[in-house]
Amino acid sequence: MIFDVHVHLFPPEVTRRIEKYTCRDPFLAEICSSKGHKYATVEDLLAEMDKCSVERTAVSGFASSDPGLCREMNDYILEAARIYPQRLIAMAVVSPLDKMMEEELDRALTNGARGVGELFPWGQDFALEGEAVERLAYYCQERRLPLLLHLNENVGHQYTGKGDISIKEGALFAAKFPSLSLIFAHWGGGLCFYELMPELKEQLQNVYYDTSASPFLYSRNIYRVVREIGILDKILLGSDYPLISPRRYLRELEGSGLEAHEIKKIRGDNAARLFSLDS
Numbered sequence: 001m002i003f004d005v006h007v008h009l010f011p012p013e014v015t016r017r018i019e020k021y022t023c024r025d026p027f028l029a030e031i032c033s034s035k036g037h038k039y040a041t042v043e044d045l046l047a048e049m050d051k052c053s054v055e056r057t058a059v060s061g062f063a064s065s066d067p068g069l070c071r072e073m074n075d076y077i078l079e080a081a082r083i084y085p086q087r088l089i090a091m092a093v094v095s096p097l098d099k100m101m102e103e104e105l106d107r108a109l110t111n112g113a114r115g116v117g118e119l120f121p122w123g124q125d126f127a128l129e130g131e132a133v134e135r136l137a138y139y140c141q142e143r144r145l146p147l148l149l150h151l152n153e154n155v156g157h158q159y160t161g162k163g164d165i166s167i168k169e170g171a172l173f174a175a176k177f178p179s180l181s182l183i184f185a186h187w188g189g190g191l192c193f194y195e196l197m198p199e200l201k202e203q204l205q206n207v208y209y210d211t212s213a214s215p216f217l218y219s220r221n222i223y224r225v226v227r228e229i230g231i232l233d234k235i236l237l238g239s240d241y242p243l244i245s246p247r248r249y250l251r252e253l254e255g256s257g258l259e260a261h262e263i264k265k266i267r268g269d270n271a272a273r274l275f276s277l278d279s
């Protein structure tokens with residue numbers, strides 16, 4: 001099974017009136033005005049999945065600091081997953097700073113959400129420590145909901161959306177909630193490499209890493225490196241579509257030097273296990 005865990009869709013009604021939202025959320029404004037930004041609908045995604053032979057996708061909207069926009073995003077994603085239950089898994093977006101966060105998550109779960117994210121600690125202006133994020137962590141941990149969080153490298157070139165909440169905060173957060181299934185996006189901003197340290201390997205047992213934006217960040221040698229580190233069971237295909245097509249990752253994987261059975265894990269078996277699907 002090919003299973004993509006990291007995709008962002010925008011409801012067409014939101015895209016049409018995007019200025020109404022960008023004026024309330026500076027991070028959204030920054031993302032939407034960046035050079036590579038694209039909007040995709042459910043129909044666009046399904047067509048791309050068919051082209052790339054992707055069977056399942058965990059779909060997110062855009063996590064805003066504006067709870068009203070999160071709700072609109074969730075409505076669209078939940079409806080899509082209801083119509084295409086064999087293809088799409090709904091991820092809910094919320095702001096941990098929203099006092100009504102639990103109510104929105106309850107609503108999303110009742111309507112079929114199976115995970116939370118991608119949330120942007122830096123972009124949504126919440127810390128990975130303290131009361132707000134802990135409420136979210138306990139909520140997800142108790143209900144066994146995977147939580148997809150954006151982390152990025154604190155070195156290298158600058159790009160839109162790159163923030164300074166990164167591997168240190170991510171590692172401490174993971175250690176504090178050992179039963180919470182975490183997906184750290186973008187290879188966890190490089191946190192995956194620290195699994196070479198025995199104490200970090202221990203602390204990060206509950207952490208998965210997705211490959212999103214990898215072609216913009218790392219050479220394809222990264223796949224052989226994570227095999228060497230011994231964490232192939234924790235790597236999930238994440239495309240960040242529509243930013244990049246899943247096709248590009250599948251091609252990189254084929255040329256990565258990994259064995260077929262190892263590629264199969266990253267392409268979907270690990271994600272199927274995490275989301276309790278038959279692969």
Ligand SMILES: [Zn+2]
Nearest residue numbers: 118150151185
């Ligand atoms: Zn991200």
